[in-house]
Amino acid sequence: MTHFNFESSIAKFKDQADWMGLRFYREKSHDYFVRNERLESCQTNLDQGIMIEVVVNGHLGYAATSDMTSDGIKQAFLRAKSLSQQAAPFKAAEFSNAQRPPSRGKFQSPYLHRLNTLTTDEIMSVLLKASQTLKRSDSIVSRYAATEVKETQIQYISSSGAQWEQDFQLVTTQFQATAQNAKDIQTRTFGNSLQAGAEILQDPKLFEQCIMTAEEALELLEAENCPTGVMDVLIAPDQMNLQIHESIGHPLELDRILGDERNYAGWSLINQTHFGKLQFGSKLLNVVFDPHQENEFASYGFDDTGNPATYEFLIKDGLLLRGLGSLESQKRLGVPGVANARASSWNRAPIDRMANINLVPGSSSVEEMISSVQYGVLLKSNKSWSIDDYRNKFQFGCEYGQLIENGKLTRAVKNPNYRGKTLEFWNNLKAVGNPKTYETYGSPYCGKGEPSQIIRVGHGSPYCLFSHVEVFGGLS
Numbered sequence: 001m002t003h004f005n006f007e008s009s010i011a012k013f014k015d016q017a018d019w020m021g022l023r024f025y026r027e028k029s030h031d032y033f034v035r036n037e038r039l040e041s042c043q044t045n046l047d048q049g050i051m052i053e054v055v056v057n058g059h060l061g062y063a064a065t066s067d068m069t070s071d072g073i074k075q076a077f078l079r080a081k082s083l084s085q086q087a088a089p090f091k092a093a094e095f096s097n098a099q100r101p102p103s104r105g106k107f108q109s110p111y112l113h114r115l116n117t118l119t120t121d122e123i124m125s126v127l128l129k130a131s132q133t134l135k136r137s138d139s140i141v142s143r144y145a146a147t148e149v150k151e152t153q154i155q156y157i158s159s160s161g162a163q164w165e166q167d168f169q170l171v172t173t174q175f176q177a178t179a180q181n182a183k184d185i186q187t188r189t190f191g192n193s194l195q196a197g198a199e200i201l202q203d204p205k206l207f208e209q210c211i212m213t214a215e216e217a218l219e220l221l222e223a224e225n226c227p228t229g230v231m232d233v234l235i236a237p238d239q240m241n242l243q244i245h246e247s248i249g250h251p252l253e254l255d256r257i258l259g260d261e262r263n264y265a266g267w268s269l270i271n272q273t274h275f276g277k278l279q280f281g282s283k284l285l286n287v288v289f290d291p292h293q294e295n296e297f298a299s300y301g302f303d304d305t306g307n308p309a310t311y312e313f314l315i316k317d318g319l320l321l322r323g324l325g326s327l328e329s330q331k332r333l334g335v336p337g338v339a340n341a342r343a344s345s346w347n348r349a350p351i352d353r354m355a356n357i358n359l360v361p362g363s364s365s366v367e368e369m370i371s372s373v374q375y376g377v378l379l380k381s382n383k384s385w386s387i388d389d390y391r392n393k394f395q396f397g398c399e400y401g402q403l404i405e406n407g408k409l410t411r412a413v414k415n416p417n418y419r420g421k422t423l424e425f426w427n428n429l430k431a432v433g434n435p436k437t438y439e440t441y442g443s444p445y446c447g448k449g450e451p452s453q454i455i456r457v458g459h460g461s462p463y464c465l466f467s468h469v470e471v472f473g474g475l476s
């Protein structure tokens with residue numbers, strides 16, 4: 001990790017504000033993208049800078065700079081202080097260093113081999129081989145293989161004694177096969193975003209998955225459309241991932257409930273009176289904020305205000321207990337939250353982000369869940385999604401469906417879609433898969449905030465069975 005001596009800056013300016021903090025952020029990323037066995041993109045980006053925060057007259061102000069000389073830091077400090085002084089008479093809440101805990105420590109994401117040990121040639125040969133492997137037949141008309149490897153370092157120091165650092169090794173992969181015949185086009189995709197090292201791209205299982213993905217795209221070309229009707233749905237973890245993200249994660253963000261995001265990302269069907277009272281889902285629904293799950297994409301030791309991240313139940317036995325809100329939002333709304341104030345980079349202020357939101361496994365095997373279904377459909381891999389501003393009415397399309405008839409999995413069906421309303425849907429949760437059915441997925445693309453911030457999230461879930469779901473076939 002690169003170390004800058006910020007102690008001297010803190011010493012120089014701390015008497016000119018009620019509190020001040022410095023957050024240094026450095027990110028190096030490499031993006032590679034192969035289409036149809038040809039390299040289409042290879043980029044390296046380095047981004048680094050400092051965010052300075054101050055508390056003056058009970059108000060938080062901030063300013064960022066990529067000029068890390070002592071003069072650059074001075075100018076940013078003066079700007080943050082001036083903004084804070086000017087805005088203090090209009091402040092929404094009284095803040096102090098209580099919203100910026102004096103945490104100390106280190107977080108290192110897990111890896112076997114650091115990502116900087118991967119060479120460009122090594123990454124390119126994996127992607128080219130994956131693209132070749134995806135070409136199982138002439139009907140696979142398009143192959144796509146991409147990866148982003150990212151190393152992120154954050155250092156934080158404050159006038160009240162905070163001093164911590166975090167080092168993240170982050171890998172995203174995406175592989176896709178598109179099959180076409182005279183009548184139809186079908187796509188299957190796999191990939192993930194994890195905290196891990198070079199070993200992810202060195203795993204030979206990756207090519208076995210390429211074969212399976214291509215075979216399923218070909219299988220879908222021959223499949224009938226998904227039937228339409230109200231039925232049971234068994235949802236695989238790679239679709240549960242988005243279901244949790246959109247209809248649990250976002251509506252529980254306290255800044256959305258406060259209205260901060262109403263102009264852009266949207267509002268919420270949840271309000272502050274619901275916490276501790278609302279039966280959000282069936283008794284089988286347990287959802288946690290889990291910042292410590294190994295390899296999950298949004299694990300961390302501290303959020304970007306220095307709040308130590310701890311495991312918390314958001315929903316227990318279906319009852320809504322806690323929101324996803326920073327110490328600032330918790331003070332403003334009077335609702336319990338979590339350590340989730342995060343910034344996408346050095347030039348953004350931390351806002352309420354969901355991080356790792358996981359559905360706790362239950363006790364059912366996949367076989368037990370299938371055998372309990374008279375007529376329904378197994379759904380895998382998100383293809384399309386739509387949800388309203390309140391995160392209430394939603395509609396999702398999946399890549400792959402498989403009918404369940406009289407307790408048995410039968411034929412594949414294409415273009416499966418389903419829709420519902422958030423609370424009704426989660427209250428129809430009727431079985432939760434055991435730990436053997438649990439998988440973790442991540443995404444680097446959760447967007448929110450003005451100015452815009454794109455940040456990483458993680459979601460773990462077992463297979464889950466829902467009853468009375470409106471299912472329909474055809475393109476969504």
Ligand SMILES: [Zn+2]
Pocket residue numbers: 245250445446447
């Ligand atoms: Zn999102």
